[in-house]
Amino acid sequence: MAVPPTTAAASPGRRLDRDQILARAELRAVADSLLGPAARQGRQLRWPCPHPEHPAPASDRSGQPTLKITGPQTWKCQAEGCDAWGSAIDLVMHTQGRSFREALRILDEHAGAFRTRQPRPTSQGGRVQRLDLARLKARVDLVELADRLLGPGKGRGRGRGWPCPHPQHPAQTGRTPPLKIKRGSDGLQRWKCFGCGARGDAIDLVELTLQRDTGEAIRYLRDLVGDRAVAPPPRRPVPPAPRRAKPSPVLGGYVDQCQKLLWSDTGAVGRDYLMKRRGLSAQILRANRVGYDPGP
Ligand SMILES: [Zn+2]
Ligand SMILES: [Zn+2]
Known part of the structure; x- marks a missing residue:
């Protein structure tokens, strides 16, 4: 450039x-x-x-x-x-x-x-980013994404519901999950929580459940649909991304261990914070393999 x-x-x-x-x-x-x-x-x-x-x-x-x-x-x-x-x-x-x-x-x-x-x-840059996102979102199945991030939904078709990931959503029983997905007049799927009114698209769902910012959430979705072709041209030379290796068994063991700890007596503090303060349900925590590590 x-x-x-x-x-x-x-x-x-x-x-x-x-x-x-x-x-x-x-x-x-x-x-x-x-x-x-x-x-x-x-x-x-x-x-x-x-x-x-x-x-x-x-x-x-x-x-x-x-x-x-x-x-x-x-x-x-x-x-x-x-x-x-x-x-x-x-x-x-x-x-x-x-x-x-x-x-x-x-x-x-x-x-x-x-x-x-x-x-x-x-600005050309803005337009390219916008069109790219519409294309990306059209390729993401929001129902599959919700199943993946929030745990398998309850019910079928348009009645299918998921727990709401919004931190300010009041405590949820899981009996009638309040988050539903609908296709808008523009053909794109969106989700809405009928409990707290939170709503958004696939990008918002990734931001909320995985605590990513918008750029990271977009990268996550691109990886998910295997979409490298629509990435906007870099503004300056970017060093090649490190090759993604399989997660090491050691790391997997650590994740398992933290996950066990979260649901043990020791994890009560962490659980309390995540579920009461952050409003995340057990289903969401399990689906995302969230764990607890009290440190050394
Ligand atoms: Zn706008
Ligand atoms: Zn909600």
Whole structure:
């Protein structure tokens, strides 16, 4: 990729390091500054989605803005039909109409005041990411994914239900699992919890159950459907990923051991935390082989 001239070039010896800059920029502060102060929904903060192709209106059915922070450096738009997501860099690109390089420099140089230019339509990067996600989600069978992440569902067809993985969902008995899956008018499957109202797509389900951020959840789903072809082109050379080896038997033994410990008397503390504080059901914990390791 051709690197446009930036001030970085004018200050010799100084490179713009994406990871360093992202680690320094507090995503919430960047969002507040670029998108306006967050709207609160319970403990969740929401902002209006700045993606040029976000379908109108800017808020969901309950009138809430649709962009939320999903990881230390990741945001995602929850609106149906909009799969925009990204980092603080993408926020600067979308709102200020800047290139990737320029956005990096702006984040590096200005801690807060970014409102300098009117938005300019469409960054190619955003669009590619969005189309890719729709394709990826169309290839994921959400029913199979729910069975895998939440444990086998109860019931058949559209009545099939799963326990809700949302941390704020009240305690669940497992008799009538509240999470259901439906296909939307866009042909994509989505899940909804009829107990607490949590909802989302395959990516949200991975984020919630496996505690991943959006980028990691997307990688997880790509691995799952064996989809390497749709990965967006890397922005800069990326070192080859380490070859994935089979999990070692030692590791497997460790996982087994921790899992046993979680369900023993010793694991009561861990169990208490996961089930009462985090609201995860025994079924979810077992399906994901969650364990307890009190440390040395
Ligand atoms: Zn959006
Ligand atoms: Zn729920």
